[in-house]
Amino acid sequence: MISALDTVAPQDRRELLESLLLKRHRQAFPTLASKAFFNFGAQGLLPRPALAALLSYHDEIERAAPLSLEGVAAMLLTLRRSRAALAVELGAREENLALVENASTGCNIALWGIDWQPGDHLVVSDREYPGVREAAAAVARRFGLTVTPWRIEGASDRQLAGLEACLTPRTRAVLVSHVPWDTGEVLPLAEISALCQRPNGSRILLLVDGAQSAGVLPLDLPALGVDVYAFPGHKWWCGPEGTGGLYVGPAALAELSPVFVGSRGLTFSREGVVTGFRADAARFEVGTSSPALCSALAAAVAVHGEWGTSAARLERIHKLVLRLWEGLGALGPRRVLRLQPLPPQAGLVFFRPHGIDPQALVLALEARNLVVRSMPHADCVRASVHYFNQESEVDELLAALEALCPQSREQRKEREPRLSNG
C-alpha cells in the first residue's frame, strides 16, 4: 500500500508520523482547537470520551430507573470499573482505594482519621499546598498536636536528613507532596517511607498529596511504601471536577478510623441493620457521589492509556519540559528568571518574568490563547506541560514571553536558591 507518508524521506517519516498521531489524539480535547494549554497542574482538559462516558451513565441509569435493581447493577458496575481503572494506575489493589470528591478531602480523611492524643507530633513539609497545610493546622488545633515544618532543601540526601531531624518519639505522621506544587521536584518517597519505619516495627504514617504527580509519574504506591496517597482526578488525569481518590495502604487501613461516616462506608445485615464499617478503603466513603463523574475520570485515564504507557508519557513530558526550560534559559535572566536550577523532573516549570507582574503576564498570555498560571506567593509563573502538548506550543509560549517581557538592563542572577514561601 502506498500512502502519502511514503513520499517523505525515511529519516523524517517517524517524526512526521508521531506528530500526525499526536495531532489526531489532541482532537479528543476541544480546548486545543483554539488554545495552547499549560495549566494541567491547576485543572486539566476534559476529553470528549470522558464527557461521553458521563452522558452514557446518566442515559443508562435513567433508562433502568435509578436504584431499581437494574439501576443499582449499572451503578455498582460503573463504580467497580472506575475503581479498577484507577487502581491499575496506582499499582494498587482496589480494596485500598476510596473514591473521594477531591484530593483535599482525601488528605483530611487521613489527617483526622488518626487517633491523635494531646502532645502527639506531626511533621508537615514546608512545600504543601495552602489548603492542605491549613487542614493540618486545624487538626493540630483540635487535638493539641505539636507540628514541625520540614524544610525541604537541597538534593535528596539533604532533604532526608532534614526529615530525620524533625522526627521525635511522638511523631505519628509525615505529610508531604510527591511533587510540590510550587517547586515541581520529585521527592524521594521510598526513602522517606524508610525513615517512617521505626526499629520497633511500628510506623510513622506517610501521608502524601499526589496532586502534581498522579497522571504525570508512573506510580507503584505499594513499592513506594506510602501509607496514604490522596489525588485529584481533574488535574493531570483530565477527569471532571469533583473526582479524586484516596489510596490507603494496609498499615493505614488498620490504623485510621473513618471520620465522616455515612451508609456508603458501612456494612448492613440482610435485615438492614448496621454491622460495622466496610473492611476495605471504601469505609472512608460517606454518602452518595456521582458515578457519572467517576466513569468520566476512568474514560479520561483510558484516553491517556491509548496514547502510551505512563513511562512513555513521562518521557514526552520530560522532552517538552526540557525544551521549555532550555528556551527560558536562552531568553536569558534579563528577561525571565528560570527558577529551577536543573531540568524539571515532572510537568511543572517555574519562571519569574522581568519588568512585568506575573499576573499581568498571565493575562497577556491568555489574550494570545496561551494558558498558564501565576503563583502570587512566589511572585512567579507556572507552566504545566503534559505529554500531549506540542513542541510548537512550547515555542509559541517562548516567543510570546520574548515579546511580552521587556529585557532589563540590570543583570540578575539566574538561580535563586528556592522559591520564596510567600
Place this chain on the structure above:
Amino acid sequence: MISALDTVAPQDRRELLESLLLKRHRQAFPTLASKAFFNFGAQGLLPRPALAALLSYHDEIERAAPLSLEGVAAMLLTLRRSRAALAVELGAREENLALVENASTGCNIALWGIDWQPGDHLVVSDREYPGVREAAAAVARRFGLTVTPWRIEGASDRQLAGLEACLTPRTRAVLVSHVPWDTGEVLPLAEISALCQRPNGSRILLLVDGAQSAGVLPLDLPALGVDVYAFPGHKWWCGPEGTGGLYVGPAALAELSPVFVGSRGLTFSREGVVTGFRADAARFEVGTSSPALCSALAAAVAVHGEWGTSAARLERIHKLVLRLWEGLGALGPRRVLRLQPLPPQAGLVFFRPHGIDPQALVLALEARNLVVRSMPHADCVRASVHYFNQESEVDELLAALEALCPQSREQRKEREPRLSNG
C-alpha cells in the same frame, strides 16, 4: 380560536387540561416513558434540562479553557447561580448555604464541627437514617460524649415532651430528621427549635437531616429556627447524584468550626497568603467539586418551579398520597398492612405486604415497571410519591399489589403503633 379542548364539556375541561399539561411536563423525565416511578426518597429522576445544564457547563468551560480568566468567571457564575437557586428554595440567604456532595457529608460537617468537650451531651432521634446515626456515634466515640436516643412517638405534643425529657444542662445539639425516612411524618421543627433555646440565651444546636423534606415541603428555614439543615440534591429535587447542600444559620455559623479544611473555604491575600476562613457558610466547603453537577441541580429545581409553587406541588403530593393510602386501605389488612394510621404528611407511604416478602414484592413490581423500595429493617415497602406522578400510576400500583399480594385468611390488625426499629 377553537381548539380540540373546546369539544370537551366545560366541567371536564379543567381536569383534562391539567392532565395534558402534566403529561407534557413529564416528558422532561426520560424514565417515565417506560416506568411508574415511586422511589424519589431514594433517588429522583434526572430531567433533561438538568443533563443539558451539565453538558452546557462542560462545553462552556472547555471552550474558555478551565481556570483561565474566562473559565474562572464561567465557573464562579455557575456556582453563584446554583447557590442562589437553592437558597431561594430554603428561604435562606446565600451566605448561609454551603454546597456539599451529599446530605451525609453535611450532617458530618455539623456533628464534627462542634467544639465538643468530654461529657457533653447529644440527643439523636430514634428515627435517623443509619448512616447519620453512625456518624453521631463516631463523633460520640471520638470526643467522649453521652448520647440519648429521643424516642419519637405519638402526636407532636408527646414528641416534644419526649425531647424535653432528654435535654440536660450539658446538651449541645439535637439531631433529627424533618421527615423521618421510615415513618414519613413531618416533625414540628419550629417547636423543637423553641425547646433548643435556653432561658439564658444560649442555644442547643438543632441539626436537621432534610433528606425526605427538601424538594417536598415548602421551606423557610430561618422561620423554622433550625440551626443546620443538610439536604441531598439527588432525591426529591431530582438533581444528579453527588449534589447537596448545608444550610448553616447564624448561630451555627458562629459556633461551628470547619472540620475538613481546604482552599475553597479559605480566604487569601493578594499575595496568595491564607488570611483565614471565609465568613460565610462556604467556609465548610473543602476542595474542587463539580459546578456542572450544581448547575444540573439548579436546572432540576427550575423544572419543578415551572410546574408550580412548592405549596402547589405539595398539595398535589398530598392528593396522590391520599389516593394511594386510601387505596391501600381498600385492599384491606388481609392483603397489605398500611403502616401510617393517618394520611401521610409528606411524600412517603409505607405498607407491609401479606404473604410475600417485601423484597420479593419490590422485584415483582419492578418486573411490572413499577419502582418502589423495600425497608428491610422495618419489613415493609416504601412508595415515594412526587407531584408529577399520575393518578393512573397510583392506580396501577394498587392493581399490581392486589394481584401480587395473596389475601390472607387470618385477620391482622391494620394499625401497628410504629414501625419497628430493625
